[in-house]
Amino acid sequence: MNSSPRVVFCATHTQAEPWLEVLRAQLPGFTVDAWHADHAADPAAEHTADYAVVWAPPQAFIDQVATSERLKAVFNLGAGVDALVSLRWPSLKGAPPVPLIRLDDAGMGTQMAEYVCQAVTRHVRELDVVEAQSRQGQWAFRKPRLRADFPVGVLGLGVLGQRVALALRSFEYTVHGWSRSAKQIEGVTTYGGMDALEPMLSKCRILVNLLPLTDQTQDLLNKQRLSKLMPGGYVINVARGAHVVDEDLVALLDSGHLAGAMLDVFRQEPLPADHAFWKHPKIVVTPHTSSRTLRNESLAQIAQKILRLEHGADVRSLPGLVDRSRGY
Numbered sequence: 001m002n003s004s005p006r007v008v009f010c011a012t013h014t015q016a017e018p019w020l021e022v023l024r025a026q027l028p029g030f031t032v033d034a035w036h037a038d039h040a041a042d043p044a045a046e047h048t049a050d051y052a053v054v055w056a057p058p059q060a061f062i063d064q065v066a067t068s069e070r071l072k073a074v075f076n077l078g079a080g081v082d083a084l085v086s087l088r089w090p091s092l093k094g095a096p097p098v099p100l101i102r103l104d105d106a107g108m109g110t111q112m113a114e115y116v117c118q119a120v121t122r123h124v125r126e127l128d129v130v131e132a133q134s135r136q137g138q139w140a141f142r143k144p145r146l147r148a149d150f151p152v153g154v155l156g157l158g159v160l161g162q163r164v165a166l167a168l169r170s171f172e173y174t175v176h177g178w179s180r181s182a183k184q185i186e187g188v189t190t191y192g193g194m195d196a197l198e199p200m201l202s203k204c205r206i207l208v209n210l211l212p213l214t215d216q217t218q219d220l221l222n223k224q225r226l227s228k229l230m231p232g233g234y235v236i237n238v239a240r241g242a243h244v245v246d247e248d249l250v251a252l253l254d255s256g257h258l259a260g261a262m263l264d265v266f267r268q269e270p271l272p273a274d275h276a277f278w279k280h281p282k283i284v285v286t287p288h289t290s291s292r293t294l295r296n297e298s299l300a301q302i303a304q305k306i307l308r309l310e311h312g313a314d315v316r317s318l319p320g321l322v323d324r325s326r327g328y
């Protein structure tokens with residue numbers, strides 16, 4: 001019998017082998033292999049593991065691997081855990097379900113800051129108009145627009161929200177930030193809690209969403225709240241599609257209250273071919289690509305946490321531990 005610690009990998013829509021190769025190199029002495037749905041019915045297959053590394057695993061994986069007391073932690077290959085926490089997790093002998101640990105930046109912060117700053121720059125500097133003019137062979141200047149007229153609000157001041165807020169500050173934007181608990185971030189005016197949301201929105205012309213999707217944040221960006229943005233508002237959604245009420249966003253774009261939106265995430269992904277967002281002249285759609293999971297950085301972070309646990313660290317000391325009661 002093999003007594004080395006075992007890591008099982010389960011990620012949908014991904015070729016497992018390149019990930020296994022990196023994990024094996026990071027965790028010498030461990031058994032690292034992939035879970036397959038057809039293992040479930042194979043009595044000879046190994047069904048238990050010490051650690052799981054997952055992205056969007058099926059319920060069958062949880063039912064098989066998380067029902068063993070051997071499992072010490074599940075590592076998510078992303079920052080958002082909404083899909084993961086909504087699965088059915090067994091609680092063994094009354095003990096709390098297995099700890100979930102999400103990525104803690106792992107190269108996502110810089111990508112997110114790049115994406116948001118390009119969206120803000122493109123809008124404020126009217127680079128979409130400049131590009132259209134250049135395609136017509138027009139050498140035409142536009143009246144400079146002032147940064148001071150485009151205060152930016154960042155919803156969510158966690159790992160990614162703070163990175164984005166500081167990047168925007170480096171371009172001298174006025175930045176407002178909102179989170180559940182109040183924060184202090186140099187150069188950023190911060191707000192905490194639901195009562196502070198609408199007052200904060202009314203001070204912003206550009207809105208960046210970097211909240212986790214939870215029962216409290218689903219449908220948060222509806223007509224009432226988006227209407228609070230200054231006239232000519234611009235919405236950048238890089239968190240989850242279900243934060244935004246699609247019809248309300250379209251109605252406010254059509255009424256002229258909002259000037260545009262750059263959307264990276266959608267209620268249904270891929271975005272259905274007949275969805276109104278695709279053809280809306282004020283919306284730019286990108287395919288959930290603002291911040292990708294980087295294989296080497298992510299697996300190095302996860303392997304380091306596994307080694308810490310193997311050396312006796314308390315799982316509560318690991319950055320990225322998910323609080324299931326909050327949902328993020």
Ligand SMILES: NC(=O)c1ccc[n+]([C@@H]2O[C@H](COP(=O)([O-])OP(=O)(O)OC[C@H]3O[C@@H](n4cnc5c(N)ncnc54)[C@H](OP(=O)(O)O)[C@@H]3O)[C@@H](O)[C@H]2O)c1
Nearest residue numbers: 079080156157158159160161179180181212216238239291
């Ligand atoms: N599009 C992409 O490619 C992509 C990539 C990665 C991540 N994401 C999304 O980005 C999200 C944020 O990631 P992260 O790593 O920055 O998460 P995080 O570190 O957990 O930060 C979440 C932030 O949201 C705040 N928050 C949560 N619930 C709230 C509520 N009800 N009211 C007000 N504020 C609330 C938290 O407040 P407290 O600080 O007070 O707890 C925290 O500041 C992820 O959940 C994921 O959905 C998208």
